Amino acid sequence: MIHTRSNEIRVSEIFGPTIQGEGVLIGLPTVFVRSGGCDYRCSWCDSLHAVDSNYRHEWQTMSTEEVWQEIVRLSGGEAVMVSLSGGNPAIQPLGDLIGRGHENGYRFALETQGSVARDWFANLDVLVLSPKPPSSGMETDWEALDDCLRSAGNKPQTVLKFVVFDEADYAYAMTAAARHPHLPVYLQPGNHTPPPAEEADAPIDIDGVMERMRWLVDRVVADRWFEARVLPQLHVLIWGNRRGV
Numbered sequence: 226m227i228h229t230r231s232n233e234i235r236v237s238e239i240f241g242p243t244i245q246g247e248g249v250l251i252g253l254p255t256v257f258v259r260s261g262g263c264d265y266r267c268s269w270c271d272s273l274h275a276v277d278s279n280y281r282h283e284w285q286t287m288s289t290e291e292v293w294q295e296i297v298r299l300s301g302g303e304a305v306m307v308s309l310s311g312g313n314p315a316i317q318p319l320g321d322l323i324g325r326g327h328e329n330g331y332r333f334a335l336e337t338q339g340s341v342a343r344d345w346f347a348n349l350d351v352l353v354l355s356p357k358p359p360s361s362g363m364e365t366d367w368e369a370l371d372d373c374l375r376s377a378g379n380k381p382q383t384v385l386k387f388v389v390f391d392e393a394d395y396a397y398a399m400t401a402a403a404r405h406p407h408l409p410v411y412l413q414p415g416n417h418t419p420p421p422a423e424e425a426d427a428p429i430d431i432d433g434v435m436e437r438m439r440w441l442v443d444r445v446v447a448d449r450w451f452e453a454r455v456l457p458q459l460h461v462l463i464w465g466n467r468r469g470v
């Protein structure tokens with residue numbers, strides 16, 4: 226257990242601007258703040274270096290001001306979209322950072338599995354909820370997911386993004402989406418990720434990703450699921466599993 230003072234943010238990495246590779250903001254220049262630590266352990270997590278305690282020595286405890294200054298440095302002071310990811314960024318105190326950025330015209334998106342709700346979700350510009358399907362090995366806490374939606378309220382643009390590896394994951398996505406018919410849905414093929422660090426540049430299974438893309442398109446068309454959007458992880462197609470892009 227790492228002890229952090231209440232206003233300190235555990236950071237795995239801050240990088241960019243690069244393009245957002247996933248979901249509703251795909252293609253948009255973005256600075257990423259990847260927090261360290263997660264309450265989940267998804268079997269196929271592509272960011273284990275921000276989850277697994279073996280990588281803790283790489284994480285830094287930073288104040289809101291220090292994180293903000295790094296965002297300003299990377300963006301050259303020009304307002305840009307900031308993606309708060311992780312790990313689970315919801316377990317970090319990020320409300321003040323969002324306020325600081327908004328004063329300067331920056332916008333904030335947050336990616337979370339929906340297991341922990343925060344009041345400051347209401348101050349986000351975009352909330353991406355990515356509940357975890359059966360292949361992850363995680364169990365969804367539907368109450369917690371509903372709490373996240375309640376905390377966010379009407380202000381942020383809120384979307385669902387599902388990682389899909391197989392039929393069971395697809396069925397899960399359909400069921401979860403049906404609980405929230407007003408939320409836009411993004412389906413993203415899973416990529417089988419080799420361990421990080423030592424093998425950070427290991428080639429990913431592009432053939433598998435493309436095969437799942439074709440299968441997903443066939444599936445939503447066959448089901449006439451015309452509200453779902455199917456998108457690959459663009460950054461993975463471009464750079465594989467490289468960190469910091």
Ligand SMILES: C[S@@+](CC[C@H](N)C(=O)[O-])C[C@H]1O[C@@H](n2cnc3c(N)ncnc32)[C@H](O)[C@@H]1O
Nearest residue numbers: 269270271272311312313336337338355415416
């Ligand atoms: C690393 S997670 C961090 C944020 C948060 N913990 C979450 O899972 O939403 C960022 C995004 O990557 C997705 N993701 C993680 N591993 C993946 C994989 N192997 N293939 C495709 N997407 C993956 C997650 O579902 C999430 O949408």
Ligand SMILES: Nc1nc2[nH]cc(C(=O)O)c2c(=O)[nH]1
Nearest residue numbers: 243244245246247310460470
């Ligand atoms: N380019 C790029 N796009 C991303 N979209 C979600 C990411 C994440 O790991 O949260 C990610 C990432 O790490 N890089």
Ligand code: SF4
Nearest residue numbers: 263265266267270312
């Ligand atoms: S919830 Fe997100 S960061 Fe945590 S283990 Fe799963 S994919 Fe990785």
Ligand SMILES: [Mg+2]
Nearest residue numbers: 271272310458
């Ligand atoms: Mg990622």
